[in-house]
Amino acid sequence: MAQAGYTxxxxxxxxxxxxxxTAGNLVSGELxxxxxxxxxxxxxxxxxxxxxxxxxxxxxVTPTNGGVxxxxxxALALTAAGSSGQILRSNGAAAPTWxxxxxxxxxxxxxxxxxxxxxxATAGAVTVAGTLVTANGGTxxxxxxPFTANGVLYAxxxxxxxxxxxxxxxGTNLSTGNGSFLANGTTGITSFKATTSSNYAELQSxxxxxxxxxxxxxxxxxxxxxxxxxxLFTINSAEQMRLTSTGLGIGTSSPTQKLHxxxxxxxxxxxxxxxxxxxxxxxxxxxxxxSAITKAxxxxxxxxxxxxxxxxxxxxxxxxxxxxxxxxxxxxxAIFNIFNGTAPVGTLTNGISLYSSSGEAYVMDAAxxxxxxxxxxxxxxxxxFRSKHTPSGKVLKIDVExxxxxxxxxxxxxxxxxxxxx
Numbered sequence: 001m002a003q004a005g006y007t008x009x010x011x012x013x014x015x016x017x018x019x020x021x022t023a024g025n026l027v028s029g030e031l032x033x034x035x036x037x038x039x040x041x042x043x044x045x046x047x048x049x050x051x052x053x054x055x056x057x058x059x060x061v062t063p064t065n066g067g068v069x070x071x072x073x074x075a076l077a078l079t080a081a082g083s084s085g086q087i088l089r090s091n092g093a094a095a096p097t098w099x100x101x102x103x104x105x106x107x108x109x110x111x112x113x114x115x116x117x118x119x120x121a122t123a124g125a126v127t128v129a130g131t132l133v134t135a136n137g138g139t140x141x142x143x144x145x146p147f148t149a150n151g152v153l154y155a156x157x158x159x160x161x162x163x164x165x166x167x168x169x170x171g172t173n174l175s176t177g178n179g180s181f182l183a184n185g186t187t188g189i190t191s192f193k194a195t196t197s198s199n200y201a202e203l204q205s206x207x208x209x210x211x212x213x214x215x216x217x218x219x220x221x222x223x224x225x226x227x228x229x230x231x232l233f234t235i236n237s238a239e240q241m242r243l244t245s246t247g248l249g250i251g252t253s254s255p256t257q258k259l260h261x262x263x264x265x266x267x268x269x270x271x272x273x274x275x276x277x278x279x280x281x282x283x284x285x286x287x288x289x290x291s292a293i294t295k296a297x298x299x300x301x302x303x304x305x306x307x308x309x310x311x312x313x314x315x316x317x318x319x320x321x322x323x324x325x326x327x328x329x330x331x332x333x334a335i336f337n338i339f340n341g342t343a344p345v346g347t348l349t350n351g352i353s354l355y356s357s358s359g360e361a362y363v364m365d366a367a368x369x370x371x372x373x374x375x376x377x378x379x380x381x382x383x384x385f386r387s388k389h390t391p392s393g394k395v396l397k398i399d400v401e402x403x404x405x406x407x408x409x410x411x412x413x414x415x416x417x418x419x420x421x422x
Contacts (some may be wrong), residue, residue, distance in 0.1 A: 023047055070096055322356075343370065347391070364390065375400065 012025065012032040021032040026043040031052070033040050040053040054076045066081030068088060072095075082088065082098030089099040147153075150170045151163030168175050225231055230253075233241040242249045249255030252262040293301065303311040312320045318332065322339035344353045344364055353364040361373035368390035377384050383401035388394070408416040 021049055023049055025049075068096070345390075367391075 012021065012030065014021070014032075014034050015036050017034070017036040019034055019036075020039075021041055021043075023043060026032055026041075026049060028043050028045055028047065031040065031042050032049075038054060039051060041049055042052050043049050054071070064078045064081060067078035069076055069078055071077075073093075077095065079088070079096060079098070083100075086098040086100055088096050090096050148163045148165055148168075150168040151165060152167045152169055153161050153163045154167070156162040223231060228245050231243040232239055233243075239253065240250070242253050242255070244255055247255040247258040247260055249260045250262070251264050252260055298315050300312050300314040302309055303313075310322065314320070316333040316335075318335040318337060320337040320339065322341050338354065338356045338361070340356050340358065343355060343357055343362070347366055347368045348364070350366060352366070355362055355364070358378065360378065362370050363373055364370040370388045370390055372384070372386040375383050375385060377399075382399060383404075385396075385398040385400050387396045405416055407413070
């Protein structure tokens with residue numbers, strides 16, 4: 001009933017349950033109501049009839065405090081207020097009810113992109129204000145301080161995780177402390193061990209195999225492989241150097257000596273004294289710009305080509321060229337010995353050649369004149385002068401001893417004397 005003095009407004013309505021107005025019943029913006037169902041309709045600008053509202057199922061128009069509205073199929077209804085911490089549980093077509101989490105019987109929880117979802121979700125995150133504790137496997141971490149500061153989490157068993165101080169990460173450095181870091185150790189890739197008590201670091205290719213070696217030097221780095229397995233050094237995927245049980249090869253993968261360099265040069269450069277030492281010999285060169293090659297005391301320094309010795313410097317300072325034989329008695333000291341070789345052919349511009357032929361000393365000048373230095377005849381042992389012009393083959397031989405004896409006898413001189421030293 002309208003208030004006195006006011007004219008009531010009556011909408012286009014129907015009293016038949018489930019009946020809805022058609023587009024032909026209404027004009028755009030007009031309302032219509034089904035008073036049997038409590039449904040309010042309107043016609044939009046596109047000429048379509050749409051449901052605007054559904055009335056509450058009860059006569060009360062005041063929503064329940066803490067209740068949640070749901071549809072009954074014919075009307076809207078409100079649930080009762082749940083208790084703190086409960087969740088609203090769907091019962092299919094029936095009215096939803098409030099339930100405690102402990103009564104839901106959820107066996108698995110996955111993380112979906114929209115939050116925490118039972119059974120089906122695959123990604124997401126869970127934030128726990130307190131400590132996450134699992135009774136049947138999982139992290140295995142509980143209590144107020146379950147982690148070691150900077151400790152790396154690892155599986156302590158088949159169903160639990162833990163952390164310790166053997167392997168730590170502070171956000172910048174990964175440290176092994178007194179433990180070890182292994183990568184595919186049983187198949188022989190990489191192993192790194194470090195101990196602070198012994199002051200050494202060890203890098204080996206097979207950590208599962210023991211090596212017989214002494215690591216007693218302070219701050220020692222030990223790089224080890226299996227027996228007869230080489231250590232390779234590469235740059236830009238190309239091998240540059242290889243250490244084998246035989247030696248170190250640079251430019252070769254098969255060194256035959258302790259140091260084997262192939263396909264390149266060896267350069268020794270220093271602003272101060274440079275010394276190459278073999279077998280422990282050493283001496284002072286006297287100037288910081290000098291270079292030296294030394295051999296252990298009592299041994300000779302050899303020079304050769306191929307596998308043939310060409311020159312030898314012994315511990316007495318004797319330099320032997322072309323052979324290694326010593327004299328029958330004493331070798332002397334600071335002696336230059338030249339053994340028989342092949343006489344030079346042709347000339348040497350602006351130079352001379354000093355050589356031995358059949359045990360005789362010869363010198364050849366730039367013109368090719370080969371002159372005997374040891375002036376005696378090989379057969380008679382008389383003092384002679386002999387010189388050969390190699391290009392022409394012309395030979396000049398003078399019996400100096402006979403010539404001087406003739407002069408001495410002719411003039412009655414006593415200038416020629418012959419005796420044997422005691």
